[in-house]
Each structure stands twice: as structure tokens, then as C-alpha cells.
Amino acid sequence: MEFHIDKAKVLPKSNFRLFLEGLKNFGVLIAPKKKKEKFFFDVIDDTSEVEVDYTRTILPPKKFLIPYRRERFSYDVETLEFKDNFTPENQVIFGIHSCDLHGISILDSVYLKENPDPRYLEVRKRTVLIGLSCKPDDFCFCLSTGTAFPDGTNWDLFLTDIGSDYFVTIGSPKGDEIVISLKGLFREITKEDLSLYKKSTSQKKFLFNLDKLPDLGRISQVIELEYDSEVWEEEAKKCLGCGTCTNVCPTCFCYTAVDIPDLNGKKISRVEFTTSCQYPYYSLVAGGHYFKPKRSARFKHRYYHKFVGYSYQIEKLGCVGCGRCSAECPAKISMVETIKKLRGVEDEKELREAFNETSTD
Ligand code: SF4
Ligand code: SF4
Structure with a gap:
């Protein structure tokens, strides 16, 4: 029996390729692809290359909203004529997991709430976001950060796998237009579709190893109280200061800018590129003063910003539990394990068993 719900439809998987082809009418199609066992978002010409069965991409889709390197403007040294070569195109980013949609929502808050960045605004206006359900691995902890499901504020369509079909929820007028x-x-x-959808979303939590998930209750307070903890030094000893953790993070947004002259010195380009609070020079200011000369201070800063600073800035945690920083860290530093050490809890199962023993005494 069919019934009508305006904000949901079913897309049979047999129509999936046609759907992807149809999305190209709305802008440049960007979606996950696979290369050497790794996944990455890329521009799609051939829709047979789109991968739907992936856990995480190396870099989040953020790279199509804030490029890692971009020219802000250039100018002629003699005439002082400025040129802005910014020409954003319409784009459709397909296959975004819930954590990354939340990551984009955080970027939206940072870039658009106060003093909106006109470039970011223009790119966002031209971007369609299409989400896709996913299965977590051991690095994911979005169930703890409350980002395992899209919250309905910034996406256009969301596809949930219900077997031989996708259950498609419509999140915006643009999503309606596409459908x-x-x-x-x-x-x-x-x-039956509705019941499959409800079952699939309710069962998602059982795909996590619940004993391994971090407890993020009162996390801002824990980080504040553990400001002088020796855990920072211990963990930072392993850290290489490479900045991979921030570069792969869907919510990190820091960038810097330099003026680069061309070879004859007539044209100067103002180039912006993302940077990392984990680099020593990041805290270098005029006069040669380093605010954070110690690696442990820089290491602590990242956690402090994600779990304390963002709460003041945007009233949310700055971490969406995607697990990239731990999965890609060359020193194998795990954010979840660091948090557990700070809480004084390294094994949830042991803690529960100890509690059960004392409560039955
Ligand atoms: S990725 Fe790992 S080693 Fe590199 S800066 Fe981050 S925590 Fe340190
Ligand atoms: S801090 Fe790590 S787990 Fe959290 S959103 Fe950034 S990359 Fe993902």
C-alpha cells in the first residue's frame, strides 16, 4: 500500500545511476571515489566511479567549500589595479555522511553567523548537499558527539539504504526541486519502506562497539579541570607536530595568507591556505613571540578548542566524531583514548564491572 508523505520518497537502486546523471543538471557533481583502498571526494564525470560503500574519506567534503589553497586577489604593483578571479560554480556534493553534514553546519556557523564571509556565502548558496547513510568502524564516535544522524538544518536530500532501495528524505526547497x-x-x-527506514536508523547504534565509545558528558568541564594533567605531556611526546589531524578535520577552519610576487615583481597574489595549530609557527606573532612554543601546549590547544572553545563560539562541540584525526595520525594517537585517560577511564567495561561489584556488596 502506498501513502503520501511529502518529504520522503523511495529511489529504487536500479535508478541510482540515472539519479546521479540527473544531479549533473544542478551543478558539477562531486562524490566519493576509491583509490588504493582509500576514499576521497572528487569531481565525477563517469558515475560508475561513485562509491557508496565507504566509511570515511581521507579529507572531508569541506575542501569544496574552503579550498586548501586559494587566491583571494591579485594586484598590479604599478597601477594598483586589483583583480578578483573568484568564479564559483554550482556544485552538488553527493554521498556526505551525517558527521560531515554536521561538520559543514559548524563551518556555516563560523563563517556565516557574525560578519559573514561573502565568498563562503556565495559558495554555500551554489552548493547542494546530499547525505548518505553509513556504517561506523572502530574510529567513529559520532554516537557520543550526537552527530550520527543529520539534524535537518543544512542538507537538501538524505539517502538511507533500506536494502534494494534508498529511502530519500527531503530537507530543503532545493531538495524538492531535484525530486x-x-x-x-x-x-x-x-x-513497508517506512518500517525498514525506522528499523535501519534505530539499529545504527548496534553497529558501534558501545564499550569503546567515549563518554562526552560534561566534556568541557573535564578538559578545563584537567588543564594541568600529565596526560597532555604523555600524549604530546608521541606527537610529530605534522598537522595531519587538523588538515583532515571537517570542522577546523584556520588559514593564513601570504603575498606572493610573480617573477618580474609586477603582480602580487594574495594567497590563502589552511594552516594548523599544531605547527610551531602558528602561534608566532610580530616581534618574534611564540604563544605556544611547547608541543604539549599546542596538542592541548586542539582538544581545548574542540571541546571547550567551540562551545563558547558556536554553542556546540567542535568535534563531530568522524575519527579522521585518529585514523590518519602517523603517531597513532587516538583522540578517544586521550579523552578516556583525561577522564581517568580507560576501559568502560572494567568500570561497569567494578560498579556492579561495589553495588552488589
Ligand atoms: S596527526 Fe598526530 S602526530 Fe600529527 S600533529 Fe596531529 S596528533 Fe600530532
Ligand atoms: S577532532 Fe577528529 S574526530 Fe573530531 S571532527 Fe575533527 S577529525 Fe573528526
Whole structure:
């Protein structure tokens, strides 16, 4: 039996390639691809290359909103004529997992709430976001950060795998427009579809190893209280200061800028590029003073910003539990394990057993 829910449709998987082709009418199609066992978001010409079965990409889709390197403007030294070569195109980013949608929501808060960045605003206006359900691995902890499901504020369509079909929820007028324009590819949902969707979303939590997830209750307070903990020194001893953790993070947004002259010195380009609070020179200011000369201070700063600073800045945690910083860290430093050490809890199972023993005494 079919029934009508305006904000949900079903996309049979047999129509999936046609759906991807149809998305190209709305802008440059960007989606996950696979290369040597790793996944990455890239521009898609051939839709057979799109990978739906992936856990995480090396870099988040953020790179299509804030490029890692970009020219802000250039100017002629003699005439002082300025040129801005910024020409954003419409783009459709398909296959974004819930944690990364939350990551984009954090970037939106940072870049658009106070003093909106006109470039970011223009790119966001031209970007369609299409989410995709996922299965966690041992690095994921989005269940603890409350980001395992999209919260309905910044995406256009969200596809949930329900077996031989996708259950498609519509999150914006743009999402409606896409569904209407490709309506031959969708069908109305049935009670069975709805029940499969509810089952699939309710069961997601069982895909996590619940004993390994960090408890993030009162995390801001824990980080503040452990400001002088020896855990920072211990963990920072392993850290190489390479900045990989911040470069792969969907919520890190720091960048720096330099003026680069061309070879004849006539044209100067103002180039912005992302940087990392883990680099020593990051805290260098005029006069040669380093605010954070010690690696342990820089190491602590990242946790402090994610779990304390963002709460003041945007009233949310700055971490969406994607697990990239731990999965990609060459020193194998785990954010979850560091948090557990700070809480004084390294093994949830042991803690529960100890509690059960004392409560039955
Ligand atoms: S990725 Fe690991 S080693 Fe590199 S700066 Fe981050 S914590 Fe340190
Ligand atoms: S801090 Fe680590 S786990 Fe959290 S959002 Fe950034 S990369 Fe993901």
C-alpha cells in the first residue's frame, strides 16, 4: 500500500545511476571515489566511479567549500589595479555522511553567523548537499558527539539504504526541486519502506562497539579541570607536530595568507591556505613571540578548542566524531583514548564491572 508523505520518497537502486546523471543538471557533481583502498571526494564525470560503500574519506567534503589553497586577489604593483578571479560554480556534493553534514553546519556557523564571509556565502548558496547513510568502524564516535544522524538544518536530500532501495528524505526547497525534476526515478513510500527506514536508523547504534565509545558528558568541564594533567605531556611526546589531524578535520577552519610576487615583481597574489595549530609557527606573532612554543601546549590547544572553545563560539562541540584525526595520525594517537585517560577511564567495561561489584556488596 502506498501513502503520501511529502518529504520522503523511495529511489529504487536500479535508478541510482540515472539519479546521479540527473544531479549533473544542478551543478558539477562531486562524490566519493576509491583509490588504493582509500576514499576521497572528487569531481565525477563517469558515475560508475561513485562509491557508496565507504566509511570515511581521507579529507572531508569541506575542501569544496574552503579550498586548501586559494587566491583571494591579485594586484598590479604599478597601477594598483586589483583583480578578483573568484568564479564559483554550482556544485552538488553527493554521498556526505551525517558527521560531515554536521561538520559543514559548524563551518556555516563560523563563517556565516557574525560578519559573514561573502565568498563562503556565495559558495554555500551554489552548493547542494546530499547525505548518505553509513556504517561506523572502530574510529567513529559520532554516537557520543550526537552527530550520527543529520539534524535537518543544512542538507537538501538524505539517502538511507533500506536494502534494494534508498529511502530519500527531503530537507530543503532545493531538495524538492531535484525530486520534482527527476520524479520518474522515484516512487511513493509504502508502510513497508517506512518500517525498514525506522528499523535501519534505530539499529545504527548496534553497529558501534558501545564499550569503546567515549563518554562526552560534561566534556568541557573535564578538559578545563584537567588543564594541568600529565596526560597532555604523555600524549604530546608521541606527537610529530605534522598537522595531519587538523588538515583532515571537517570542522577546523584556520588559514593564513601570504603575498606572493610573480617573477618580474609586477603582480602580487594574495594567497590563502589552511594552516594548523599544531605547527610551531602558528602561534608566532610580530616581534618574534611564540604563544605556544611547547608541543604539549599546542596538542592541548586542539582538544581545548574542540571541546571547550567551540562551545563558547558556536554553542556546540567542535568535534563531530568522524575519527579522521585518529585514523590518519602517523603517531597513532587516538583522540578517544586521550579523552578516556583525561577522564581517568580507560576501559568502560572494567568500570561497569567494578560498579556492579561495589553495588552488589
Ligand atoms: S596527526 Fe598526530 S602526530 Fe600529527 S600533529 Fe596531529 S596528533 Fe600530532
Ligand atoms: S577532532 Fe577528529 S574526530 Fe573530531 S571532527 Fe575533527 S577529525 Fe573528526
